[in-house]
Structures are given as C-alpha cells and as structure tokens.
Amino acid sequence: MNILMPTAGTPYRFSDLFFAKLGLFRSKKVVKKFSGILKGYFNVENIAFVNSGTTANFIIYKILKDLRKRDEQVEIILPAYTAPSLLLPIDAEGLKPVLVDIDPATFNLDVTKVKEKLNSKTLAVMPIHMFGLPCEVDSLLALTKDTDVFVIEDGASALGSTVEGKHIGTRAPFGFYSLNRGKNVSTLAGGIITWNNKDLADSFEKYIGELTSLPAHSQFIMFIKFIALSLAVRPFTYTLLNPIVAKFKYTTLHTHFDSFQYTKMQAALGINLWKRIEYLDQKRVENGLRLLEIFKEKNGIRIPLIPNGSRVAFNQFPVIVEDLEKRSLIIERLKQTGLETTTLYDHPLHNIFPEFNKAGDDPYPNATYLAEHLLLIPPHAQINQKILATVQKVINELA
Numbered sequence: 001m002n003i004l005m006p007t008a009g010t011p012y013r014f015s016d017l018f019f020a021k022l023g024l025f026r027s028k029k030v031v032k033k034f035s036g037i038l039k040g041y042f043n044v045e046n047i048a049f050v051n052s053g054t055t056a057n058f059i060i061y062k063i064l065k066d067l068r069k070r071d072e073q074v075e076i077i078l079p080a081y082t083a084p085s086l087l088l089p090i091d092a093e094g095l096k097p098v099l100v101d102i103d104p105a106t107f108n109l110d111v112t113k114v115k116e117k118l119n120s121k122t123l124a125v126m127p128i129h130m131f132g133l134p135c136e137v138d139s140l141l142a143l144t145k146d147t148d149v150f151v152i153e154d155g156a157s158a159l160g161s162t163v164e165g166k167h168i169g170t171r172a173p174f175g176f177y178s179l180n181r182g183k184n185v186s187t188l189a190g191g192i193i194t195w196n197n198k199d200l201a202d203s204f205e206k207y208i209g210e211l212t213s214l215p216a217h218s219q220f221i222m223f224i225k226f227i228a229l230s231l232a233v234r235p236f237t238y239t240l241l242n243p244i245v246a247k248f249k250y251t252t253l254h255t256h257f258d259s260f261q262y263t264k265m266q267a268a269l270g271i272n273l274w275k276r277i278e279y280l281d282q283k284r285v286e287n288g289l290r291l292l293e294i295f296k297e298k299n300g301i302r303i304p305l306i307p308n309g310s311r312v313a314f315n316q317f318p319v320i321v322e323d324l325e326k327r328s329l330i331i332e333r334l335k336q337t338g339l340e341t342t343t344l345y346d347h348p349l350h351n352i353f354p355e356f357n358k359a360g361d362d363p364y365p366n367a368t369y370l371a372e373h374l375l376l377i378p379p380h381a382q383i384n385q386k387i388l389a390t391v392q393k394v395i396n397e398l399a
C-alpha cells in the first residue's frame, strides 16, 4: 500500500483530546480564557468566537448593517477567485456581491481595481488573504478613509501570517479567521472575529448571544469527530480512510450554513493547541520558504509574489502551472511518492454562478486562469525535509 501524506491538518495529541473532553464539564470561563490567549497572540483588544468563519463573517455583516449610513449600502466587494461559501452570508443578509479580478502576481485581490467598483451602494471591501498570503490592506484602508465603506479582512486561511510583525486580519476595523478542519489551526470548526472599536463589544455579544448553543448530545458527537479528524490527518489512517475522507473535503458547493455558538470543548482544545502555536506557525513558514525555492524559476511555473515585510504561514503553497498536462503529471508523480496535492476550486465565482457573467466575455480572466491552473502543495507541520527533497526531485525532473 502506498502511504499518502494528507493535504492538510495537524493531528491532535492525546492530551488535546483529554483536555477537550474536560472542557465539556468546565464553566463558560474556558471560552474567556481562550479569548485571553488569542488576544495576546493577535495583539488585539476585541475578540469573539462562533462556530465557523462563515458565521463570523455573517455576524460582521449584521453589525455593518447597523452601522451603515444608508440602507442602499448593500454591495460587498470581493475577489472573483475565492471560497464560494463566502457568498452564503452575503446572501443571508440580503447583500450583493461585487467581484474584482485577482492580481496574477500576488494570486490575491487586485487592489488597484477596487476603486472602479466603489459607489454609493458599497458597504464593504473584503481583502481575502488566500492560501495564507497577505493581501495588501493599507491601500484599501487609504482608499476608503473618509468614506462610508468598511474594510473586512478575511484571514480564514491565513492565521499566523504577519506583515511587519502585525497579524493579518488585525489591520482593518474588522477581521475574521476560520478554525475549520484543513485550516492552519483547527478545533474541528470555529470562527474568530476581531474588531478594533471597543464600543461594538455589546453589539457583537448581543448577536452571538442570540445564536443557539449546541445541545449536549451534539457536543458528544463533536468529540467523536475530534477523534475522527485526528485519525484522518495521520498518513496511515488517512490512506486507509481516503475513500471516506475525500467526501468531506471542500470540493462540493455549500448551499447552506448553520450558525451556533462556539463550544467550551472547542475552546479547551484550542487552549491546548495554542501551547504549540509557535511551532505550528513556524513549520508553515519554513516549509513555504523551502517550496518557494523549489518552484522558483522553473519553466512554465509561476509562484506568488511575497509581500515585503511579510511572514507567510502558508495554508497551502500555491503555484500556477501553465501546461495542464504537466500539472496532471506533477500531481500524479507526487502522489506516487506519497504526497497528496489539491487544485481546490476549479472555477472562479463568476463561472460557478452565471449571474456574474451575463455578458459572455470573461470579465475576470486572471481569476479564471488561476482557478484552472492552480496547484497546491501542503506545507503543514507533518511535511518534513525528506518529503520536500522528494518534491524538489520531482519538480526538477518535470519542470
């Protein structure tokens, strides 16, 4: 049997599961304690937890609707290549997505094209730090200064990335992260919200307080899922479980999201995971740097531009492979050596949802190209020097 290294995930240790289980019997203070730890980690004053990044984003929209100057402000500007699930909270709050192409150099939102989309209906611009790569935020903050437009940073896949020592997601007035499986750190699921105006704390508390809390039996099932996830991200069990695990990967389109409160058990798990956060972050940074070296200046392969002053905790290491046959060959060869890769969303938002693409011509060609040519190499903490040396060998042979 060819043992495969999973594309994502940090295996939980026995102690993580033990403390998580104890969390079930602790008071709500455990969530407060986790908040305190993360306030220190992100260096922020305001933080809250919910069940997912999607719900975090949803709550932020509720707050922005309360804060907006005019009811006509309904437009949310976001890149045409990103997680399709981001459209769900926009839709749920009766808002309207407005797409902008990506920058082929950074693989992120093309910030120079945002200005042309701003108008009296714009409620927010959402720089999304895809794959862990910091999206430029300062120019968007300058562009929207003295306007009624808000900036929300989506750091769902970029927890741990910093620019000039400051965590991404904390530059703009609002930011959020995901603790879902497959993200940089995971408590099975979860969403973190950060904001910079302390006067909004009561509003966040009110909206989060209105969410239902998971009943005891669902929390028990959640604990079983912790164990399952822990097994699913270990090479041997991942290989055995592959036919089942494949079904839970983010390849299918989500049409619905549930919102509920973060659980004490997840907070207790998070507290234990944060004891080794420096190691987990550092591995993603180091593996990413090594992959940059491996893929740079290779024929027909493009690597992303790394913003000045940034430390990138890659969620996945992205490259564009121009020749699709070569991409298939790389995927196949890496799989034979025991490393599984992904291509993530095969289509940009405007091709998944035809209402964005009425004119027929491709309005966001860079996003389409990225979606069709992307290859993602996992950089998580289980990826060791030996695996990276094999990647280097395969890439040197094929590119």
Ligand SMILES: Cc1ncc(COP(=O)(O)O)c(C=O)c1O
Pocket: 051, 052, 053, 054, 055, 082, 083, 085, 086, 128, 130, 154, 156, 157, 177, 178, 179, 180, 190, 191, 250
């Ligand atoms: C960029 C981005 N934003 C938001 C989300 C939503 O996060 P969650 O899965 O925790 O709801 C995801 C999830 O894949 C994502 O990749």
